[in-house]
Amino acid sequence: MSKILLITSSPRGEESVSTKVATDLASALAARSNGDIAVRDLGANPIAHLDTVTTSAIRKAPADRNAEEAAAAEISDALVSELQAADEIVIGTGLINFNIYSGLKSWIDNIARAGVTFRYTAEGPEGLVKGKKVYVVLAAAGVYSDGPAAPLNHAVPYLKTVLGFLGMTDVEVLYVEGLAFGPEAVEKALASAKSRTEELAKAA
Template identity: 45%
Template sequence: MKNILHIISGLNEDSSFSVKLGNALIEKLKETYPGSEVIVRNLAKEQLPHLQKENLIAFSTPTDNQTKEQFEAVNKSEEAIQQLLDADIIVIGAPMYNFGISSALKAWIDHIARVGVTFRYTENGPEGMVKDKKVYIAMATGGFYSQGEMQSYDFVSPYLKTVLGFLGMTDVEVVLAEGTSINDTKEQAVKKALDVVSV
């Protein structure tokens, strides 16, 4: 039995390839770990706000001194972090937008990356504090990036691996449904991605 967190950021709801892929991965995980609990956080439906200067001030203000607005701003971050810490397995749906992640997913990352909370600086350098997690990136791209000349245009998987690794999540597997904008390949994109993942 595992606690699974499904982060959704595909805008096309159930027809998003990253959502379909994430759901299929979770079905596999539930077969492997019967009785697992799944929490779904849909960032496309309930977006976290872009960070403002006020958020940064709120993050560094002691709770007792926070205004109501600051408390609410910090609370959004604390809630997202707690969901992350409670999970054993995290499935992150990541559509490629303009070679990078969606702004909704970036806002989530900006809320979970907090110095002193999810990472810290030690005399040996930075240390991630979100440990012992397995992460699957359910990634969807209109074109092809797994090989060939477009590989270096993929700023989704290297970025997510880097930032999650910085926070301590080093066991990250990218599951890629590619060619979703191309008629000849889109039907098979999710199946092909699932064929090569071992859950």
């Protein structure tokens, strides 16, 4: 039985295409292995961006934190535990201003912990979150997987870089794009995403 962590980040609620497709993918992966899904909805329940107290707290061992720092570190500690417990991670985001939602960036800032999810060695940094499969669902109004707009897609290169830095190098990207090109384009994109979801679930 696999443990799947579903992270959605769109603030658009039920209208979100990235959330829908990511949820469908997580469900398909769970059905394949009779797995459990833990859901972290960053759109409905956003994580506060790092502040002075939290930044200090997550750099300390729990025993070295004062009461205020201990309270501030709780969410980061919980997010790291969720990540470490998962076998597979499904991340859903829209492409907004050529990158990911800020809520997803805050999640990353909270899980990127020196000595916990990565460490520095004499040979360079080493990611400590290993052996996990990551699926990224990226929804976009235009077409950014290839073609003339591809250089504007900073979301996928960034996510692959930061996830790889943390040790998660097996990353599959599912694009749902061209959503601003009318109802037929949306229907085509969703049909393609459904087909790709089925393929990924079977291959996993």
